Amino acid sequence: MKPSIVWFRDDLRVADNPALRAAVDDGAAVALYVLDEESEGLRPHGGASRWWLHHSLVSLRDDLAALGIPLLLRRGDAASVVQKTTTALGAGGLYWNRRYGAAERTVDAGIKAWAGEAGLHVASFQASLLHEPWEVTTKTGGQYKVFTPFWRTVSAQDFREPLAVPEKGHGFTGKLPAYDELDSWNLLPGKPDWSGGLAEMWTPGAAAGHKRLAAFVADGLSNYSEGRNRPDTDGSSCLSPYLRWGELSPFEVWHALGSKRSESAGIFASELGWREFCWHQYFHNPNLATANLRPEFDRFPWAWPGSNNGNGKHPGHESAPEEFRAWQQGRTGFPMVDAGQRQLWHSGWMHNRVRMVAASFLVKNLGIHWQLGEQWFWDTLVDADPASNPANWQWVAGSGADASPFFRIFNPEAQRVKFDPQGKYIAHWIPEFGTPEYPEEIVDLKTTRAEALEAYKEMREVH
Numbered sequence: 001m002k003p004s005i006v007w008f009r010d011d012l013r014v015a016d017n018p019a020l021r022a023a024v025d026d027g028a029a030v031a032l033y034v035l036d037e038e039s040e041g042l043r044p045h046g047g048a049s050r051w052w053l054h055h056s057l058v059s060l061r062d063d064l065a066a067l068g069i070p071l072l073l074r075r076g077d078a079a080s081v082v083q084k085t086t087t088a089l090g091a092g093g094l095y096w097n098r099r100y101g102a103a104e105r106t107v108d109a110g111i112k113a114w115a116g117e118a119g120l121h122v123a124s125f126q127a128s129l130l131h132e133p134w135e136v137t138t139k140t141g142g143q144y145k146v147f148t149p150f151w152r153t154v155s156a157q158d159f160r161e162p163l164a165v166p167e168k169g170h171g172f173t174g175k176l177p178a179y180d181e182l183d184s185w186n187l188l189p190g191k192p193d194w195s196g197g198l199a200e201m202w203t204p205g206a207a208a209g210h211k212r213l214a215a216f217v218a219d220g221l222s223n224y225s226e227g228r229n230r231p232d233t234d235g236s237s238c239l240s241p242y243l244r245w246g247e248l249s250p251f252e253v254w255h256a257l258g259s260k261r262s263e264s265a266g267i268f269a270s271e272l273g274w275r276e277f278c279w280h281q282y283f284h285n286p287n288l289a290t291a292n293l294r295p296e297f298d299r300f301p302w303a304w305p306g307s308n309n310g311n312g313k314h315p316g317h318e319s320a321p322e323e324f325r326a327w328q329q330g331r332t333g334f335p336m337v338d339a340g341q342r343q344l345w346h347s348g349w350m351h352n353r354v355r356m357v358a359a360s361f362l363v364k365n366l367g368i369h370w371q372l373g374e375q376w377f378w379d380t381l382v383d384a385d386p387a388s389n390p391a392n393w394q395w396v397a398g399s400g401a402d403a404s405p406f407f408r409i410f411n412p413e414a415q416r417v418k419f420d421p422q423g424k425y426i427a428h429w430i431p432e433f434g435t436p437e438y439p440e441e442i443v444d445l446k447t448t449r450a451e452a453l454e455a456y457k458e459m460r461e462v463h
């Protein structure tokens with residue numbers, strides 16, 4: 001009987017994995033992961049993501065080994081790697097869970113066509129999202145642009161129960177084609193090694209994800225509606241990187257909430273809904289990271305870059321003003337922003353409330369294009385997500401679908417008083433706060449707020 005290949009991508013788990021299930025049902029399975037930095041249009045991973053991916057692959061390899069299934073690692077453009085590996089193995093089946101980015105879908109469609117012609121049994125599955133973006137449409141058949149009706153429609157569906165981990169004994173034991181050593185991919189930082197703080201906070205891999213999910217459901221969920229806004233507590237789930245890398249499936253998280261839902265559990269479920277909504281937007285707008293969803297923002301008079309860039313390209317950050325470095329490095333003189341940026345640099349994660357505050361400060365008080373902030377988060381977050389990151393940046397900037405109106409400008413000082421009332425969060429991340437060593441405020445909040453509103457007015461007046 002011919003072996004089957006299961007091609008892992010953003011689904012680094014053995015539980016609730018329909019592609020893995022299909023492969024083991026079909027014959028002796030071999031797992032494949034391709035580090036594709038060559039296919040056109042794929043966004044290269046940021047530094048923190050590369051760190052996570054390395055450890056996640058180690059964990060996946062162990063989980064697969066426990067089932068007797070070998071994991072082949074190959075670097076290169078996916079189309080040729082998958083073809084070569086399939087041919088070298090003499091595989092009869094090829095299975096994967098679907099991806100939703102445009103460039104990824106082009107790659108996958110090409111491979112599917114080739115595999116069909118080559119006589120392979122090829123199939124793909126829904127595993128990373130609770131909804132299929134092309135199936136959920138408005139009454140007029142279009143994409144959803146507003147969250148509430150979107151989530152009302154999606155959450156009314158019955159989501160399938162998670163699939164169990166396959167039984168042992170379906171692994172391929174014959175000769176394997178050539179594969180790469182994980183270390184040769186150099187995913188981990190060299191010198192300086194900035195990953196110590198990441199390792200302190202995180203254990204990548206499905207086992208740690210399940211542990212965190214169980215602990216959150218037991219201890220955090222009932223207080224989530226309050227706790228989620230408080231960066232000074234462990235009030236949110238910290239499940240984002242596990243969902244990003246598919247170590248946990250959204251179906252597992254959804255069903256872990258149980259069927260009788262408290263108000264807090266409903267709010268938490270709707271956060272999963274925001275993840276779905278971000279992917280819905282990304283599916284329908286593949287340039288989400290490089291183009292304003294609201295085209296009038298192409299005319300926004302940013303302080304930086306001075307000329308506009310609604311041209312689908314990232315503005316480079318090399319010549320960005322000094323304020324941008326101060327923002328990245330957490331020395332703006334606004335403790336809520338600085339604590340957040342230091343938390344991000346140290347641990348690869350920032351609390352959601354602080355992400356909103358830090359993003360609003362960059363865009364509205366410094367007048368710097370949201371894309372620069374989006375790129376910084378992309379490089380530094382362990383949960384850097386091709387849909388959620390740009391969608392949330394556009395939400396804060398006011399240029400996105402169902403976005404926060406531009407004129408709602410977060411005041412970092414008011415946010416600090418409200419959400420870190422005892423100053424615990426600030427004290428943790430900024431030990432020198434309150435001493436002469438802490439930087440002066442780099443801008444005046446009132447003046448820059450007025451300038452931002454003026455710029456917004458200008459954008460609206462130009463025709």
Ligand code: FAD
Pocket residue numbers: 228236237238239240241243244271272274275276278350351352353355356359377381383384385386388389390392393396
């Ligand atoms: P919880 O509050 O426990 O939420 C549970 C899960 O719901 C999260 O793990 C996440 O998967 C999802 N979720 C919650 N809020 C959102 C949201 N606003 N949008 C999409 N999904 C959400 N989230 C990412 O996963 N990746 C990103 O790259 C990312 N970039 C962001 C950039 C900015 C400027 C902002 C304001 C938010 C961003 N978010 C991103 C959303 C949110 O901040 C994180 O998902 C959340 O902080 C993760 O922590 P948690 O797992 O404890 O969240």
